[in-house]
Structure formats: structure tokens, C-alpha cells
Amino acid sequence: MVKTQRNLIKKSPGSRAFDIINVILMLLLVFMTFYPIYYVLVVSLSEGNAVMRGEVSFWPIGFNLSTYALIFEDPSILQSYGNTILYTVVGTAINVICTAFCAYPLSKKEFYGRGFFTLLIVITMFFSGGLIPSYLLVQHLNMLNTIWALVIPGAISVWNMIVMRTFFQGIPQELYESAYIDGSSEFMSFLKITLPLSKPILATMSMFYAVGHWNSFFSAMIYLDEKSKYPLQIILRNMVVMGEMSNQTQELGGVYAAVTATNIKYAVIIIAVLPIIMVYPFIQKYFVKGMMIGSLKG
């Protein structure tokens, strides 16, 4: 009904002109969003000298994979890749468990002190100790230079916790009641009712947290000082933002004549974003859903 009504108006020339301009604007937005990433990919696959001469714009010139071959021979890059995977897996597991443990009791009306605890937690959204006291705490707990400094201080995101609590609240109370009548303990109810029904939200939260860990660099920068523990983002920062090249990469660069520092930088960017871009089409809708639940209830 609405659609036909709105379609009637399209007949006016002004309206039609607007539609055309709007579509062009949107295509421009798509291009502006996509092209930088695409260009990085194209450069990483091109011959170094062609890039320097400015010949590369829409497709690889002198297509070759030697830049990637070189990167995968650099042990520091491989090691940082492994570290990032480790931090992401361990960190996400801690995040999801802690967030669920926080959200579940708070979703229960009969949890005595629920209002007080919710307030206690929401306050932390607005007030924080700031950089230095948090750093001193981590130092005091002897977590410097360990994986724990990266995964524990941010264990629960209050925003995510609220989203998860809202989801738990939507599970029909009758299910718990009948489980109780059947003699199920509260722990069993959580395990057998809540968790299986919450798979979508648990998956969404895992994705949220995993992307966060994969992308994070600042805590690694301030808390880690051993090179062998660096995550990928730190190596990326050193190479791509600061323009530092490891000796290993420089030596190998001599072997592959077609490869320049620019190639290497762009290829490292690609290997850092590739996992994100590959899972992105599948996880994108979950993120949007999570964001919507959060914004409506939060």
C-alpha cells in the first residue's frame, strides 16, 4: 500500500532526478569505501617498480606472488600471526564466559541485589581510572609482558553484557519453571536451557570480541616488551606506520628483485585484514542485530 503510494510520486521529474543523483552518490560511497582496500591488494600483487612509477591503479601490473612468499619466510611475521590467533582465542573464550556469567544472574528477577549490581556495573561505563592507574594496576598484579595483560583487563564489555542480558530476559520463563518441576537444578537449567537457546547471541558476542582482539594494538604496545610476544598489529604498526623493516625482510628483499618496501607494507596489510574480510559477509548481519538490540534497550 505504502509502496504504491510512494511510487506514484516518482513520476515528477524532480523526484526522478533526485533518484538518479542518489544512486550515483551511493555508488560513489561504495567506490570510496572499497577502492582503498582493493588498491592495497593490487599493489601487493604487482611488481615493485611498476608501483613506484605510478602505473598501478585498477589491476596488478606484473602480477606476482613473491611479496607474499617473502612475508611468509619472515619468522617474526609468522610468529606474530600465531600470537594474535592465541590472544584472540584465549581472550574471546574469557570474554564470552565472563560476560555470560555476568549477564545471566542480572537477567533474573529473583537475583537479590540485581538493581544494585547493575548500577555498580553501569557506573563503569561513565567513570574509569584512566590510563595510568590501569597501567599501574596491571604492573602491580605482575601481568606485564604476559598474555593476561591483554585478555583480562577488558574481560567484560558492559555494552555487550547488557545486550546479552536483554537476550536472556527474552527466554520464556515457563521453560525454567517446567525444568524446575522436573527436578532440574539451576545450574542444569543454565546449561540445558539457557545456553542452547542463546547460541545466536553467544556467536555474535564471540565475533564482537574476536574482532576486537584481532584488531587491538594499544594494550600490546604498552604491556608487552618482548618481541617474541608481539601480536600482528604491533608488527604491522612497526612496518607499515613507522616504516621499519626487519633485517630478515631486508635480506630476503635482495633475493626477490621485483619486491619493494611498498609491496611488503601493502601485503602485510592484506594478510592482517584478510581474515576479517573473509568472515565479514557471514558475520555482518549478526553485528547489525547486536547493535540494534543494544541501541533499543541500552
Place this chain on the structure above:
Amino acid sequence: MRGPSTLTEPQVNFDANPRVESKVWRSIKRSRFYYLMFAVPLVYFIVFHYIPMFGIMIAFKDYSVFKGIAGSEWVGFKYFGEFLSDPYFYTLIKNTLLIGIYQIIFAFPAPIILALLLNELRNGMFKRFVQTVSYLPHFLSTVVVCGILVNFLSYDGMINQFLHWLGLEQVHFLMIPEWFRSIYISSEIWQGIGWGSIIYLAALTNIDPQLYEAATMDGANRWKQAKHITLPGIAPTIIIMFLFSIGAIMAVSFEKVLLLSNGSNFETSDIIATYVYRRGLVSSDFSYATAVGLFNSVIALVFLTIGNTISKKVSETSLW
């Protein structure tokens, strides 16, 4: 119908001497499983959020690593005075505020405009495609975005190659202080425009379609419909988001600034947060840096309060 919790602990109404205290105790006992579960998060919030809040007191102390927080002497507002009387204070405030204000002027309206334009698209498939693509940069790490920027903007980078091709002069973008804010704000828009529009699109779906029907009957064209139905429909959301961004005016995305700043653009790129990082963690002036950080938070809170008060008066929408 009685809930499972009331069943857990049978109501003992004929208790010999029921006291108020025992009632509370009974409620606590009834939710003991929840307490057990909640213990981990509670300890987490106390240790990693409340303890650092108390740690702020080192801003008023002469903190030394050897004496510890408790053992260090109180010095009152010494470090605040030191910061306020430092001539560099004005540069920092100016840089922080200007980035924050530009952010509100340029980056804040961008997602709203995008949401309105997306709303006018007739082809649902195309709309979803544009949305999906526009969210992507949100998922890229700050390091990746800054890495792309640094390399695209370098003297022999992609942008300069393009300028050269056009016959224009090449520019050392990140070396020139005047360019810093534009680069920062543009990249924020690039990364946030799509993702930011989600919340407005959600608000748009709540507008009653009958309003559009009625307006069409009355002969309102699309521009008038957008102006009189769509925009008022999402106004509460815009106000709430505006409040958040006023509150965040001092909380500039510090990681991005840190990554994009260098010796040459310091004049405009050094903000309070990067200064706190440098003085605190690089030079280990813990007390001084904490004082500066606290000063920043207090100003931010003032901004949030002002924004909230104005909004309460003007539109009855507020955060508290």
C-alpha cells in the same frame, strides 16, 4: 503461578519468630547459584574498574614506585597547577577541542545524511548492498587504517601519484600540521559513516507508514515528507547521539592520533590523551600524567552535563 525461585526455598510461613533479617537472608540464599556465578564478574569489576578509580588519588600524591600508592606523600593540587601554568597547556587544549569540534561538525552529521539517503533508495537489493559495503571499514583495525593513510599520503604514495598525474604539485600531507585535522576527520568519516547510520536506520523503521500515506494524500512531495516526517521521526535518536558526541568531545580516538602523529605535525596532532601517554608511560611521570588525565575527564563530564541540560530543556530527551 509461582516462579521456580519461590519453589527453591519453600515458604516457611509458620516460622517460630520471623525477623526482617531472615527475610533478606532467605532471598540471598534463594539466589545462591546466581551469587556463585556472579562472583567472577563482581571481582573483575572491583579489581579492574573500581581499584583504578581509587588509583586516581596518585594525581594528588607524589607517587613513587618504591613507596607505593599508600606510602607516597600528599601534594594536593600541585600537579594540576603545574599543568595549568605550563604554556603548552593551551596548545593541548586547543588541539583536543578543535578535533572534537570538527568531529561534531563534519563527522557527526555524515551517518544521518547517509541514513536519509539510504531511506530514499527504491531498490531493496541495492540498498542492502550499499549498507553491507559501508559497514566494512568499521571492522578494520586502527593500525590498518592508519597504515593505509600513511602510505597513501606519503610523498610517493597513491594520492601524490594522482596529483602528479593531474599535473598538480605533490604534498607531504602528514608532515604539514595544517593537514592533520582534515586527514583525521576524513578517516573518521570513512570508517564510521556506514556503521553510524545503523542506529538511524533502526529509528527510521519505527516511523508509522500511515504518516507517509496521509502526507501523500495531502500532496506533500518527497522533500517535504523527509523534512516533516522522517527527520522529526528520528530527532530523539539524533539528540541522544549528539549528547554522546558532546560528552565524547574530549575523548578523541587517541589510538588513531597516536599513530598518525609524528615529529613534523606535533603542533596540531598532540592532544591531551597522547600527552598523558607520553608523560605517564614514556617518561614515567605517573602522578603528573594522572592529574592531566583526570583534568581531561572532568572537562568531558562538564561537557556531557551541559549537553544533557540543554537537551532536557529543549526537547525533554536526556541521558539522565
